[in-house]
Amino acid sequence: MFDYQAPQQLLQERIILVTGAGDGIGRAAAFSFAAKGATVILLGRTLSKLEDTYDAIETAGYPQPAIYPLNLESAAQAEYAGLAQILGREFGQLHGLLHNAALLGQRTPLGNYDPAMWNQVMQVNVNASFMLTQELLPLLTIPVDASVLFTSSGVGRVGKAYWGAYGVSKFATEGLAQILAQELEKTSNIRVNVINPGATQTRMRVKAYPGEDPCCNPAAADIMPLYLYLMGPDSIGTNGQSLDAQ
């Protein structure tokens, strides 16, 4: 596991948006960021799940989060622009953005891959991250430092049979992050990095590996040290890296 002990007030006064905050790793990240003092914007497609994350944060006594329901598969540029406008009005700036939401799609040979499913996966895993980042960049340039995190996978670094659009989307995510990191390095306060969570007990993992005993993988809460490190100011100067949470 990545070795980092986050100070209690690491993210105090910071505003951080997490996509896919209603389940799995996104939910754990939103809770961990709030536990370190951040005001977290919980973005996702299933309102009831976002409300569960909201309740967990509120019950724990952490800063009151905000909920922003959005389906990344159908959202158009104007909806991302609308989100940026609301965040600008409510918070005035953004210190962190975690691109976490993703679709697994099919596990099948490319020869059989359903083109409609291919487009869905690319829309959620790549195009939505691009559009969201583009619209939120102006708010991210306002604080003294800001962190953008993308989520990759082992199958986004080495091509593996049957991972289809998901694998390709994670390669694209690595590329998107590298390009953005270089573009912003000398011209902004924003650092851009990628996290590979590694095998983690979530709904997606069970779907991808139905025969696996889930108990052998860490829980989402266990892989948070790297998320906290890269989201907080201790990682200032780290840019364009793709790091393993485990």
Ligand code: NAP
């Ligand atoms: P998960 O439990 O399936 O959670 C995925 C999240 O993405 C859910 O909150 C889901 O919302 C959201 N989402 C999916 N489609 C969406 C859409 N169209 N609009 C808005 N939100 C959407 O998966 P996870 O395992 O936590 O995965 C989190 C990230 O880690 C992903 O990027 C994944 O590729 C990566 N990852 C995971 C593992 C692993 O072993 N778990 C390994 C490598 C990489 P709903 O809850 O509403 O469906």
